[in-house]
Structures are given as C-alpha cells and as structure tokens.
Amino acid sequence: MKPTPETLLPYDKPDSKHEQVADMFDTIATDYDFMNRLMSFRQDIRWRRLSLKxxxxxxxxxxxxxxxxxxxxxxxxxxxxxxxxxxxxDLSAAMMEVGKQKAAKAGLAKRLHFEQADCLDLPYEADRFDAILSAFGIRNFENILLGLQEMHRVLKPGGRLVLLELSRPTWFPANLLFKAYTSLFMPLAGRLFTKDGQAYSYLPASIQLVPQGKEMERLMREAGFSHTSHHTYSLGACTLYLGDKA
Incomplete structure (x- = not known):
C-alpha cells in the first residue's frame, strides 16, 4: 500500500510515528541546524524572514x-x-535543549520558553495566542488535519497562522533537479555528516508526500482557518501558508 504523510515512518520499527519522530529528532538534534543550512544553501534563513513579514x-x-x-x-x-x-x-526534548542554549546566548531565556508537548493535543486553553508559527514540521505529524485543528483552537480570533513547509517544484526542469537533489544528495549528506543517515532518507521522502499548495489550503479551511493563501519561495522548494482565525 502506498504510504501517506501520516503512515510514512522514519524507521522499520513497530513504534508509532509519534515515537519514531521524537526518537529521530533526539538523535539528530546537535546536527540539525548545520544540516538545515547545508541542505537549503542557507535559504531557510531567508524563508523565515520573508514569512514573518x-x-x-x-x-x-x-x-x-x-x-x-x-x-x-x-x-x-x-x-x-x-x-x-x-x-x-515540540516532541523532541533534545532539539529544544539546543533551542534553550541558543535562547540563553541571545539573552532571551526569560521571554522564549520551551515545553515538550504533543502537537496533536496541545495542553493550552482555546483562544490563547495572538499568532502561531510552524516551520518544516507538519509533514511529520501523525494526523495533519488534527494538528491544524489544534493550532486553530489555541489561536485567538483575529490571529494568524504562518506555516512554512518544504515542497516540490512543479515546473520542468526544477522538478527533476529537486527530485534528484532530495533523493541522492540529502541521504548522502545525512550519512556523511549526522549520526542517523536513515533520518535523511525519511525527511526527503516526507516532502514528496506532504499536501501541497491548494490541497494544504483545503485542509487549513477544513480545520477552521479563513483567508487562506500560499506563496512559494526558491522556485517552489518551500511554500508559505497563511490562514486567519475569524
């Protein structure tokens, strides 16, 4: 049976996707920032900056x-x-430990807090946050729609979701180059530079399966968001999704 974003697993193990994703990111936590810069040619920095505007x-x-x-x-x-x-x-305590060190170095330890939580069952009351961010994570969810519904629930009316996710270019030859890059270079870089080469076979595979463009917008609207839109960056390698809560 063809995998879906929700059924694609990092490892050939009986553990749930929730558990496997947490284990995977715990393992690659100390390499993650370096690999993000390497694999995106530092474009991830630009994508976040543009989206926050x-x-x-x-x-x-x-x-x-x-x-x-x-x-x-x-x-x-x-x-x-x-x-x-x-x-x-986040699910991964090790990833957030790196984040805590970065926050302390930036002098933001009192304003930036981290909590380990299931993104499909956020432990917060409804209508709490003015805005919600999420970058490069939703394709790892066990249930993408449920994750979006939880984000909508805790967002205040009048608030906005800013969602970044890697995506597949749709026009030739960028689509062929991207497929070759993700299927060949990313797994090779993972084996060479990280403690878990398998993670960097799973991650590009997840890009191929995650809902794209209007399909992601449809899920956002089903979750309750209004005024949805999407914008692509870097020839379609990354997509920004926006949605408001009425």
Missing part, C-alpha cells in the same frame, strides 16, 4: 511556535516582530 501589521504579543525544534523560527520572531513572549513546543 506577514505578521508585522498584526504586532502579536504572545506567539506559539509549533514543532519548534531548535527554536530558529521563535528566535527570528524576536528579531523581526519583538513580541513579549514566545512559547515553543
């Missing part, structure tokens, strides 16, 4: 960063939006 008019005071990882998106929020506080949540 869509929150500047909103001036959010309290932000939730879902699947925060090592906290790059949360830290960039302080640089470009200067909120009062940002809360980052």
């Amino acid at each position: 869509h929150l500047q008019a909103l001036k959010p005071a309290h932000i939730l960063d879902v699947a925060t990882g090592t906290g790059d998106f949360a830290l960039d929020a302080f640089k470009y939006l200067n909120p009062e506080k940002v809360l980052g949540v």
Whole structure:
C-alpha cells in the first residue's frame, strides 16, 4: 500500500510515528541546524524572514511556535516582530535543549520558553495566542488535519497562522533537479555528516508526500482557518501558508 504523510515512518520499527519522530529528532538534534543550512544553501534563513513579514501589521504579543525544534523560527520572531513572549513546543526534548542554549546566548531565556508537548493535543486553553508559527514540521505529524485543528483552537480570533513547509517544484526542469537533489544528495549528506543517515532518507521522502499548495489550503479551511493563501519561495522548494482565525 502506498504510504501517506501520516503512515510514512522514519524507521522499520513497530513504534508509532509519534515515537519514531521524537526518537529521530533526539538523535539528530546537535546536527540539525548545520544540516538545515547545508541542505537549503542557507535559504531557510531567508524563508523565515520573508514569512514573518506577514505578521508585522498584526504586532502579536504572545506567539506559539509549533514543532519548534531548535527554536530558529521563535528566535527570528524576536528579531523581526519583538513580541513579549514566545512559547515553543515540540516532541523532541533534545532539539529544544539546543533551542534553550541558543535562547540563553541571545539573552532571551526569560521571554522564549520551551515545553515538550504533543502537537496533536496541545495542553493550552482555546483562544490563547495572538499568532502561531510552524516551520518544516507538519509533514511529520501523525494526523495533519488534527494538528491544524489544534493550532486553530489555541489561536485567538483575529490571529494568524504562518506555516512554512518544504515542497516540490512543479515546473520542468526544477522538478527533476529537486527530485534528484532530495533523493541522492540529502541521504548522502545525512550519512556523511549526522549520526542517523536513515533520518535523511525519511525527511526527503516526507516532502514528496506532504499536501501541497491548494490541497494544504483545503485542509487549513477544513480545520477552521479563513483567508487562506500560499506563496512559494526558491522556485517552489518551500511554500508559505497563511490562514486567519475569524
């Protein structure tokens, strides 16, 4: 049976996707930032900066960063939006430990907090956050729609979701180059530079399966978001999705 984003697993193990994803990111946590810069040719920095511009008019005071990882998106929020506080949540304690060290180095330990939580069952009351961020994480969810519904639930009315995800270019020859890059270079780099080469076979495979463009927008609307839109960066290698809560 052909895998879906929800059924694709990092490892050939009986553990749930939830458990496997947490284990995978715990293993690659210390290599993650280096690999992000390497594999995106440092474009991930630009993608986050451009996406945060869509929150500047909103001036959010309290932000939730879902699947925060090592906290790059949360830290960039302080640089470009200067909120009062940002809360980052993730399955991986090891990834967030790297984030805590980065926050302390930036002098933001009192304003940027990290909590280990299931992104499909966020432990927060409804209508709590002014804005929600999420970068490169939703394709790892066991249930993408449920994850979007949880983000919508904890977002305040009038708030906005800013979602970044890697995507597949659709036009020739960029689509062929991207497929070769993700299927050949990314796994090779993972084997050479990280403790878990299998992770960098799973991650590009997940890009091929994650909902793209209008299909992701459809899921966002089903989750309750309005005024959805998407914008592509770097010839379609990354897509920004925006959605508001009425």
